[in-house]
Amino acid sequence: MSIDALSPGGKRRSGRLDIRNAVRSFNAVRAVDGVSFSAEPGKITGLIGPNGAGKTTLFNAVAGELGVDSGEIRLDDQRIDGLPPHKVFSKGLARTFQIPRPFGGMTVLENVMLVPPAQLGERFWNTWLRPGAVAREEKKNLEKARAIIEFCGLTKVERQLAGAISGGQQKLVELARALMADPAIILLDEPGAGVNPALLDTIVDRIVELNQRGMTFLVIEHNMDFIMSLCDKVVVMAAGKVIAEGLPEDVRADKSVVEAYLGGAAA
Numbered sequence: 645m646s647i648d649a650l651s652p653g654g655k656r657r658s659g660r661l662d663i664r665n666a667v668r669s670f671n672a673v674r675a676v677d678g679v680s681f682s683a684e685p686g687k688i689t690g691l692i693g694p695n696g697a698g699k700t701t702l703f704n705a706v707a708g709e710l711g712v713d714s715g716e717i718r719l720d721d722q723r724i725d726g727l728p729p730h731k732v733f734s735k736g737l738a739r740t741f742q743i744p745r746p747f748g749g750m751t752v753l754e755n756v757m758l759v760p761p762a763q764l765g766e767r768f769w770n771t772w773l774r775p776g777a778v779a780r781e782e783k784k785n786l787e788k789a790r791a792i793i794e795f796c797g798l799t800k801v802e803r804q805l806a807g808a809i810s811g812g813q814q815k816l817v818e819l820a821r822a823l824m825a826d827p828a829i830i831l832l833d834e835p836g837a838g839v840n841p842a843l844l845d846t847i848v849d850r851i852v853e854l855n856q857r858g859m860t861f862l863v864i865e866h867n868m869d870f871i872m873s874l875c876d877k878v879v880v881m882a883a884g885k886v887i888a889e890g891l892p893e894d895v896r897a898d899k900s901v902v903e904a905y906l907g908g909a910a911a
């Protein structure tokens with residue numbers, strides 16, 4: 645099986661993400677303070693802003709790890725706010741973490757294989773009544789995992805423990821895990837942070853190729869070259885709010901954006 649067999653989000657989903665007036669507080673801190681924007685299907689949207697702006701909190705809220713205090717989040721017109729992470733994931737939204745979270749004691753291949761597709765084998769009656777179907781399903785999953793691992797440039801390390809590979813390779817493992825679910829949209833939290841330039845090129849290439857195949861991305865990144873060259877649109881957050889949104893070159897020239905970076909923590 646090759647990567648060509650992967651269909652972003654299947655045929656029905658477009659990966660459109662709409663965030664409307666999302667609020668999420670931690671005690672007195674409104675980490676996300678009335679955020680509204682959309683990630684258009686088939687596009688790469690960048691999310692930037694100084695440290696502490698609320699970007700990761702917004703990702704956690706969208707992916708169901710935190711939930712929102714108020715506001716609405718829609719994926720392809722379906723409300724996803726209030727859903728737990730596995731439900732959001734199964735609806736076609738996958739995310740990676742700022743700090744990769746692989747299962748360090750398992751191999752790269754095992755980490756990728758762990759992602760639950762609609763697995764026949766998990767339903768006990770299938771194991772009992774249709775062992776052939778389960779074996780076929782397992783073989784299909786293994787082939788898919790291998791194709792994705794190859795696509796992510798990880799074949800050489802697929803038998804190594806995920807805890808023993810470099811931080812950049814761990815980011816690619818996270819991307820591979822996300823791809824196992826055929827997501828319509830992937831949220832990447834600082835894919836370039838702590839990654840050496842050669843591996844960053846690989847990550848960028850993979851994002852571009854997936855995007856050309858129709859996959860939607862929302863990407864938090866501090867690397868301005870990355871944002872400027874990759875993104876169709878950039879959303880800027882500061883102190884929990886969206887302060888600017890537009891084409892990369894327009895946003896970079898925006899006075900309020902420059903001020904937010906100068907006034908905020910170094911980013």
Ligand SMILES: Nc1ncnc2c1ncn2[C@@H]1O[C@H](COP(=O)(O)OP(=O)(O)O)[C@@H](O)[C@H]1O
Nearest residue numbers: 670673675693694695696697698699700701702
């Ligand atoms: N789990 C948490 N508990 C309390 N405060 C948090 C938590 N997560 C984030 N915050 C606070 O929310 C604000 C936004 O943080 P974060 O979303 O991580 O920003 P960014 O990703 O833009 O750097 C910060 O003031 C941070 O201290």
Ligand SMILES: [Mg+2]
Nearest residue numbers: 699700701742
């Ligand atoms: Mg963050």
